[in-house]
Amino acid sequence: MSTAALLEKDRRTQAERTALSDAKMLSAAVELICAKGTTRTTLKEVGELAGYSRGLASHRFGTKDQLFTFIVRSVGELWLKELRLAVRDEVGVRAIGAAVDAHQAFITQGANNIRAFYILWFNSIGPDQGLREVVANIHHRRRRDVENWIQKAVVNKELSSTVDYRGAAQNFCAAIIGIVYQWLADPENVEHIRELHTILKTQTALALGKAH
Amino acid sequence: MSTAALLEKDRRTQAERTALSDAKMLSAAVELICAKGTTRTTLKEVGELAGYSRGLASHRFGTKDQLFTFIVRSVGELWLKELRLAVRDEVGVRAIGAAVDAHQAFITQGANNIRAFYILWFNSIGPDQGLREVVANIHHRRRRDVENWIQKAVVNKELSSTVDYRGAAQNFCAAIIGIVYQWLADPENVEHIRELHTILKTQTALALGKAH
DNA sequence: ATATTACTTGCTCGCAACAAGTAATTTTTA
DNA sequence: TAAAAATTACTTGTTGCGAGCAAGTAATAT
Incomplete structure (x- = not known):
């Protein structure tokens, strides 16, 4: 199921939730990297720009390197x-x-x-x-x-x-x-x-x- | 005057002092960058590996970027x-x-x-x-x-x-x-x-x- | 209703960045 | 020429912020 389709639903499976947050954080990270480079990109901002908490990117990926x-x-x-x-x-x-x-x-x-x-x-x-x-x-x-x-x-x-x-x-x-x-x-x-x-x-x- | 020659003296001019610390910090930074990459290289360590205080690299160069x-x-x-x-x-x-x-x-x-x-x-x-x-x-x-x-x-x-x-x-x-x-x-x-x-x-x- | 999985909040640690200090050298002045 | 004053080099104290982890709450699954 596409990211766009997932956005429509008001109830998603756990797998869909992670797929969605992964996709959103990926695109947030891409934006940030293009805008300010890797060193100035923070995990905090990736999570927040994706519409989640400051901690999600850390929690999901572990480290910046792994993201x-x-x-x-x-x-x-x-x-x-x-x-x-x-x-x-x-x-x-x-x-x-x-x-x-x-x-x-x-x-x-x-x-x-x-x-x-x-x-x-x-x-x-x-x-x-x-x-x-x-x-x-x-x-x-x-x-x-x-x-x-x-x-x-x-x-x-x-x-x-x-x-x-x-x-x-x-x-x-x-x-x-x-x-x-x-x-x-x-x-x-x-x-x-x-x-x-x-x-x-x-x-x-x-x-x-x-x-x- | 060469870096080696500066090391011999027990009294140096201010210009010589900075030239020496610059040279030492440059080479410390080079070592660290080769050993652990740019992100893991810290200004603190650069100063200390060069034989100075934790703060000198920060003080001299301002930011990592400027170093x-x-x-x-x-x-x-x-x-x-x-x-x-x-x-x-x-x-x-x-x-x-x-x-x-x-x-x-x-x-x-x-x-x-x-x-x-x-x-x-x-x-x-x-x-x-x-x-x-x-x-x-x-x-x-x-x-x-x-x-x-x-x-x-x-x-x-x-x-x-x-x-x-x-x-x-x-x-x-x-x-x-x-x-x-x-x-x-x-x-x-x-x-x-x-x-x-x-x-x-x-x-x-x-x-x-x-x-x- | 209970268990599992997704996400959030609280916390600690380390570093960058800056300010305010001490130590070395240079200039002044008598 | 030597002590005092000024300047320059370096150090130490402090703040703020993010990474990374732990212990929570919320959503989905059983």
């Missing part, structure tokens, strides 16, 4: 799915192209949850945070996807078997991170972001084609 | 200088190559201040932080340097005048950020980092040469 983990996991899963959907059963250069287009559409349409997701992503850099391994996991799976797209095209004979699919995927993912960085650092400059995506596409195509 | 700003500025300036030194008066593809080599040497030699610098760099992403503009400033100057290297080679006729030097520089810097991300996410894998640097060099050369 952030929850967000990254939720948005990250959604996001991987969307990317795969965009690529469908394309392989090789066309798959990369579709993924880059989808990525660009995602971040330029400016949904706050993607923005918060990437802010958390970058903030997770550094030692000790529990968030780190969740991010590493998503990052790894993303790279594996890219590797698969390329490898399938090699099997297909669309690409040369001498292609270094692991290296190409690594480099591709590194470049994506770089682009996202630029986007977060200067969100206004949409044209710049578009340009970076285009360059990435042609460069990756070049890197893959070069091995022919 | 971090101080670190990024200090290390960032040093770092830009070193890069320029490595490039000397090379231009074009050779300048890029020299810069990439220097960058790789920097981060693989694993000096903690570079590591802390980049951790702060990534953590500064997001809204509202004072740190942000300092990072943006350094980032911008770095990109300008790269643009200049390319442009000089165009003037030199080493590179075609149809080269998009701004786009190439943007893309290059985005890729550097991506590489640094990978390094911080998985510092052990030195070989991977080396590889990414190599790929970046060849790809940039390709992107520049292609326009001939």
Whole structure:
């Protein structure tokens, strides 16, 4: 049942209650992270902005770190799915192209949850945070996807078997991170972001084609 | 006068006292950031690890944000200088190559201040932080340097005048950020980092040469 | 009606931030 | 040139706020 539908009811099951408060707190946290960053976002405010008590976010998630983990996991899963959907059963250069287009559409349409997701992503850099391994996991799976797209095209004979699919995927993912960085650092400059995506596409195509 | 020399003296000028405590607190902060990340680093601990009172870091820097700003500025300036030194008066593809080599040497030699610098760099992403503009400033100057290297080679006729030097520089810097991300996410894998640097060099050369 | 689960309120601890203090160095003045 | 006054470096005292936990109340389930 959707969040909107849950809001209509005047009596909800316990499961529905937690689902609703989870959803509301998730969106409150996203707003706050986008508005004031991770350090200035407080669990107290997350609970209150969601329409509950100061203590609920603490109680539900335990720590700030765990709330952030929850967000990254939720948005990250959604996001991987969307990317795969965009690529469908394309392989090789066309798959990369579709993924880059989808990525660009995602971040330029400016949904706050993607923005918060990437802010958390970058903030997770550094030692000790529990968030780190969740991010590493998503990052790894993303790279594996890219590797698969390329490898399938090699099997297909669309690409040369001498292609270094692991290296190409690594480099591709590194470049994506770089682009996202630029986007977060200067969100206004949409044209710049578009340009970076285009360059990435042609460069990756070049890197893959070069091995022919 | 060097920090080591200042330590010898039993009487120091006021300027020397602050220079010494600044240096000690800087290095304490770097250690703490590398050891436990930015959020778990406290001003209290910075002062105490540096051998002073719990309150000095607060008193000197005001806020955590301003301490971090101080670190990024200090290390960032040093770092830009070193890069320029490595490039000397090379231009074009050779300048890029020299810069990439220097960058790789920097981060693989694993000096903690570079590591802390980049951790702060990534953590500064997001809204509202004072740190942000300092990072943006350094980032911008770095990109300008790269643009200049390319442009000089165009003037030199080493590179075609149809080269998009701004786009190439943007893309290059985005890729550097991506590489640094990978390094911080998985510092052990030195070989991977080396590889990414190599790929970046060849790809940039390709992107520049292609326009001939 | 009782039990379970969701949420709230009360509380403690630690840190940031600031104010008011003490200690070191510099300047003044005789 | 040396004590006194002023300035600058650093420390200690205090307040406020949020995290995190415990012990409550309210809603749903049995």
